[in-house]
Structure formats: C-alpha cells, structure tokens
Amino acid sequence: MDRPAGYNAMELMVCCAARLLEDGAVVAVGTGVPCAAAMLAQKTSAPNLVVMFEAGGVAPKLPTMPVSVGDSRTFHRGLMATSMCDVMETCGRGLIDYAFLGGAQIDPYGNLNSTLIGADYARPRVRLPGSGGACDLATLCWRVIVVTNHDRRRFVEHLDFRTTPGFLDGPGAREAAGLPPGTGPYRVITDLAVLGYHPDTCRMEVLSLHPGVTPDRVRAATGFDLAIPEPVPETAPPTAEELAILRGQVDPYRYVIGRAPREVLEGSSGSA
C-alpha cells in the first residue's frame, strides 16, 4: 500500500494512541501496540502516565515489551505487584481512565467479539479466547480505545458474539443494562483512520483519515454505514521526535513496529 515515506502504519497507530493519553491519566494496557503507545506517551507528552496490567502489575518501568500481560516485565521496577481482583476493583471504583482493547469483530456501536466466529455456539467455525479481561475493563474503565486493523471482516454490522460491551444497541442502552454511567467506547485507531462515536447516535464515525487514505477506501473496508466529515481532517503524521523515541527507546527490536499491520491482533483479544 502507498504510504508517505518515512514511517509505517504501525508506527502511526502507536503515535495516534500515545497522543490520546494525557499526563497523569491511568491506563490499563495489554501487550503490543497499547504497551508501545503507553511507553511512547511516557517519554513524550505524559511522563506521569500510570500503566496497569490486569494480572496485577502497577506502574512498571518497562525495560522491554512484555510478551504476556502477566509476565515479570509488567511489574519490573513497578510500584506494586498485586492481584487481578485488586486491579479490576480499582477500575470498579472509577480510578482507571482508559482501557486498550482489540477484537476479531467490532460493530458500529463499538461492541466487540473475541469469543468465536460462526453461527453455532457449540460448534464454532473458529473458537477464539473469549473475554479475558476485556469485558471487565470495557465495563469499568471510563473510556475504551480499540486498536485494530481496518477491513470488512472486522468492521461488521452484526457481531457473531457480543463478548464485550460498547454502546450496546445505542443511546442509553449501557445505563439501561446497568453499566456504570459515563463509561463507554471512546476511539478506534486503525491502519486507515482514527474514529470516534457520534454523541447523539453513539454510532462510529471517522475523525481523521491517515495521510494518503481516501474516504472510498475506508468505506470499502467497513461493513456498515460510516459517517465521514466533509472535508475530512488528515491524521497528523508521526513527528521526527516521536519516531526517534519510538524506534530508539520504546521498541528498538521492532517487536511491535516491525509487524506488518495485517498480522496485528489476528484473532486475539487485546488483553488476556
């Protein structure tokens, strides 16, 4: 695919995610892009960003990319190594601002499927991991950011299984179902665009297209009606400083930024 020279889609996605995290916020992350984004934010605009992992790691000084959200990197020189219940209960008390998630399918209301592909629950075509901590984090954290590849297989009108709540069936549905008021989907960052949700309809809409991406291309990669503003803003490309820190300090071995975008999040939930 055509990209302006100098950076790849994965590097742009990490930068977009990092820019969403303000200094002093608390974020629950998984491995991969979310971890890289949090590390980049800490080294640029948000030095006091607090990172938590669902297995119990709190505020580590990540020496390398973790392989697992429970491995020893997730509390390396951290401030606490605690339990899953402690982290989830911290979410439940309203202390965690952002959660990063992924999924095999996402619908217009930001609901996620990471459980199965197919119509028959007892004999699925593909059994996926299930919720992991995703449903918990999407219920209890204030804002959910999804990072995923953008194609018609993932962006679907109807999920095969609603593992994790977005805005459910639209305005007011989260509150009616008993989810904590004021919580919900916030942004979707893909290899084509940055997306948000319309405040009245709760449906996904484009906020900016990445450099070189046309509205038709995004529509073709989306399995539901997608509002695109006219004229459409362009995503700011990575700055030289962001790229230098990302490549030199955050991910020097290119575990995340070296992955071709199509391989990312393949059939896995964003957190174990």
Place this chain on the structure above:
Amino acid sequence: MIASEAGDGPLFLDPSADRARAHFRTKRRGLADKVMTVAEAVRAFVADGDYLAVGGFGGDRIPTATLHEIVRQRKQNLGFAGHTATHDFQILAAGNLTGRGRLLAKVDAAYIVGLESRGLSPHARRVMESGEVDVCEWTNYALAVRLRAAASGVPFLPARTMLGTDTIRRSAAKVIACPFTGETLVALPALFPDVAVIHVHESDRFGNARIRGTTVADLDLARAARKLILTCERLIPDDEIRREPDRTAIPFFCVDAVCEVPFGSYPGNMPYEYFSDEDHIRTWLGVERDPAAHRAFLDRYVFGVSDFNDYINACGGLERMRQLRARELLLDGGR
C-alpha cells in the same frame, strides 16, 4: 437491553458454602509433612472427573510439571477453570483428540485457546471446535470473583461485569438488584474447585508458601480449592517461614501436597527466576498445525519422559535454564 435476566450456560460446580464447609471440616489441617513427588501427588489428589483450576497467568508462574503429569497419567473427563489460561490450557488440551481419551470434558471459559501475542493454539482450537467439551462463558474478573466468593465462604458475590453481552447469556450468572440502591448487579456463584495446582517460589514441608510478583487470583484459589497441590522452586526450612510470617501467601491448612520442582514453571516465566522460553513455545505452537507432528512432539516431550527433570533436559537442561535466567534478570541487554 440485556438479553435475559440470567445466563443459560451450565453451572458445573455446586456453589453451596455449607456443603463446602462440611468438606473442609474433614480436611486434614494439622502440621504434617506433605512432601512428595509430582507423580505421587497427581495419583493421590487428581481423580477422573475432578474439576481442576490452575494458578499463575497462563504462561507465567504456571505449574507445568503437574500439568504434564496429569496428561501423562491420562486423567479423564476433567472440568477446568479457564481463567487466564494459555500454555497451561495448551498442555491439558493435549489429552483430547490425541488417541488417549478425553481429558477435558467441561470448561469455564474466560480466556482459553489463545497464547496472548503468540497467537492461537491450533490443537486447543481443534478441541474446542469439536463439540466434545461443554463450555460456559465468563470473564477473567468474573472467575476471580467466583474464587473469592468460595474463599470467603459465601455462595455468591456480586460484581459489575458481563451486563449487556452474549458473554452473560452463555454464562451461569444471574442478574440481581442491589438490596440497598436498586442498582443492577451480577451474582457470580462461588467456585470451589475439586483440586487446584499452584506453583510458588518457596514453601516449607507443611505447605506454608511464598509468592513473589503478581498473585493473579492465587490467594483466593488456594483457599477455595477442596484439594491443593503446591509445587515450589525451593523447599525452605519451617524456621525460615516463622522468621517472616508476613511473607506467607498460602497457609499450610489449605495444602495437601508439596512438591519441590526447580524450574517447575518452564517454559513459562517465573518472576525473578527465569523468563519464558519463547522458542520452545513457538515450536509447540508450530507442530500443532499438523496432528501427526503434534503427536510425535508429545511422545518426545510429555509421554516419552519419566518426569519433569527429563523434560527440562530434553529442552536444553541447565544451560538453557541459565540463558533464561539471564534473560529474566536482563543480563542479556533485554533482547
């Protein structure tokens, strides 16, 4: 709106706290020497049809040695708490569809089949897509709360999760109203596993155990389980436990067997001891694409070895463990 007021998934275990109390009343609780081999512990405390739960986080501080032994002894028709289950689930799934009966019969699924960023296990997928295993959906937090309810000696605890999803529809949870505020909550039934297996850093011969790093759900799991097998990196003297009792994470009266297994979480990560062996896990995932290659792999590494030490030696022995220790301690520059 939510699809239903209660999940229609199967409840695999009795959540009655009173019946659990009756069992715990009969449990041997005195200070007794419980040191034995893993093979002895699995023979004594894992029965066909038991419901099993495993400590750690899938590939981190997992009781690999005991899981291999359960597969090697061909235990049948087990239930399993699929809580943050990754490589541990992959090991147990080797007891299904490999010509040795059906090891897994019932799975409470919060996280199964996947190995996080490493991808999905082809064989675990085959097992879970075959229809030969009954499944009930949960979340990681929901299963942790179910263990906490059991550890607390109550038949359920409320939590705020799964509302509005198909996850709750396929669970065995019930939606309730808070008796004080009227808010919508989810009642999660206590989970008392028949047997739990947890790998720890240090234990004395009675089962007083220390854990370093994150505890995941293991403090509650140890207290919820009817039977508990502990494996430890090192046996330590009882005097050492008494010198610093604040470091005891699991008390002796929860424990039925203590097995000393150095490198017992391999190829998983053991915090402060050794990092995960990503090459070995990648190889295991790779051979699963071909059922014949998978069976040959299992014959070599699980069924063809006499104990866990044989497995460690087949995987590179002390030299490999030294490399993984260097990796854990970042002596290799973090590569």
